[in-house]
Amino acid sequence: MRSATILLASLTLAASATLLVPADIPQTKLSVSNLYDHPFDVDFAAGQKIRLDFRSGDFRIVGHDTNKISVRASGHNAEKAREMTVTFKTFGNRADLRVTSGAIKDGPEITVEVPKISDLYVRMPFGDLTLEGVSGDKDVELHAGDLTISVGDAADYARVDASVGAGDLQASSFGESRDGLFRSFQKTGTGRYKLHAHVGAGDLTLR
Secondary structure, three states, X not given: OHHHHHHHHHHHHHHHHHHHOOOOOOOEEEEEEOOOOOOEEEEOOOOOEEEEEEOOEEEEEEEEOOOEXXXXXXXXXXXXXXXOXXXXXXXXXXXXXXXXXXXXXXXXXXXXXXXXXXXXXXXXXXXXXXXXXXXXXXXXXXXXXXXXXXXXXXXXXXXXXXXXXXXXXXXXXXXXXXXXXXXXXEEEOOOOEEEEEXXXXXXXXXX
C-alpha cells in the first residue's frame, strides 16, 4: 500500500512538472548563418502549422511533396545571402522560421520550400512575396510591396478576406477586381480552409 501511494505521488509530481513547462519553450532550435554557402534544410511533417517571419526582400514560398522545410538563395546577387541568418524552432505541431540580416537593396532571391499540405502564417515588412503550391490555411500580411498567392481551387475555402490599404486587389479566382484606397472583400464557402491576405501599400493578387 505504501509503495502504491509513493508511486501515485511520483506520477502526480511528474504530471505537474510537465504542466508547468511554459508553452513558448521550443522543443527544437536551429540557427544557420551564411545562407549562400549553407542552404537550410530540416525535416518537418506535412499537415502542420508553419510561421514564417521574413526580413524585407524578394521571397518565394513553394509547396513540395516532401516532409521538409528548406531555404536557399538564388539570383544575380545570391552571394549576398552570406550575411543572412535562418532561425528555426518547433513547438509541438508548429514550426517558427525566421530569415534575418543581410543587405536589403539588390539582395538575393530567397526560396522557401514547405510541405505542400501546411497551414501558413506569414509576415514580411517590404518587398515582393509569392506563395504557390500550398494547400491549407493561409494568413499572409505584407506591409508594402507586391503579394501574389496561388490559391488553387476557390471551392476549397470556407472563409476568405483580402484587403489593401492603397493599391490594386486582383482576385480572379473569387471574381473580384478592385483598386484605390482601402479596398477589400470577404467571402464564405463550403470548403475547409481559411485565407487572410493583406497588403498595406502595393498590389495583392489572388490567382
